[in-house]
Amino acid sequence: MTEIELTDADRRVVVVAVGKGEDAVTAINEAAARHRIHGARVTAVGGFASAELGYFDxxxxxxxxxxxxxxxxxxxxxxxxxxxxxxxxxxxxxVLGHRDGSTVGGHLLRGEVWPTLEVIITEVGASLTKRIDHETGLALLTGTTGP
Structure with missing residues (x-):
C-alpha cells in the first residue's frame, strides 16, 4: 500500500464542461495538460451516448x-x-446508470459525452507520480514530488 499525506496548500480547481460528442478521457487529459496539472483528484457527473469500461484481468x-x-x-x-x-x-x-435503474461500473476507457459531462479537477498541492509496476504492467501511484 502507498499512503501519501499532503498538507493544505494553494489548490487550483479547474471545472471542465465536456460537450456533446467529445470523448471524456481525451477531454480531461487535454484539460490537465493545458493547465499543467500533475497531481489532482477528478470527479464528474453527466451522461454518455455510449462508453467502454474495463475490468482489469x-x-x-x-x-x-x-x-x-x-x-x-x-x-x-x-x-x-x-x-x-x-x-x-x-x-x-x-458507475453508469441504465434507463431501468441498473448500473455498470469499471475503469473508464472511453465515453462519448451526451449531453454534457461536468468535471471538477482539484489539485492536491503537489505532483503525484506514477510509474509502471512490472508485476501488473499498470502505471501505479508511487509518491509525490515537490510543489
Missing part, C-alpha cells in the same frame, strides 16, 4: 472490455491525475 495483465452501447447517466466518475514522465496520467472509474 490480473492473469492477462490487461483490461477486459465492458461495452456500453446505449445512453447512460454518469452517476459517479472518480479518479486521479498524476505525473507520468512529464505527462498527466489519468485514472478514472465510473
Amino acid at each position: 490480473r492473469a492477462k495483465r490487461d483490461y477486459l472490455p465492458i461495452p456500453v452501447r446505449e445512453q447512460v447517466e454518469v452517476l459517479s466518475l472518480l479518479g486521479d491525475i498524476a505525473d507520468d514522465h512529464g505527462r498527466p496520467a489519468l485514472h478514472l472509474h465510473a
Whole structure:
C-alpha cells in the first residue's frame, strides 16, 4: 500500500464542461495538460451516448472490455491525475446508470459525452507520480514530488 499525506496548500480547481460528442478521457487529459496539472483528484457527473469500461484481468495483465452501447447517466466518475514522465496520467472509474435503474461500473476507457459531462479537477498541492509496476504492467501511484 502507498499512503501519501499532503498538507493544505494553494489548490487550483479547474471545472471542465465536456460537450456533446467529445470523448471524456481525451477531454480531461487535454484539460490537465493545458493547465499543467500533475497531481489532482477528478470527479464528474453527466451522461454518455455510449462508453467502454474495463475490468482489469490480473492473469492477462490487461483490461477486459465492458461495452456500453446505449445512453447512460454518469452517476459517479472518480479518479486521479498524476505525473507520468512529464505527462498527466489519468485514472478514472465510473458507475453508469441504465434507463431501468441498473448500473455498470469499471475503469473508464472511453465515453462519448451526451449531453454534457461536468468535471471538477482539484489539485492536491503537489505532483503525484506514477510509474509502471512490472508485476501488473499498470502505471501505479508511487509518491509525490515537490510543489
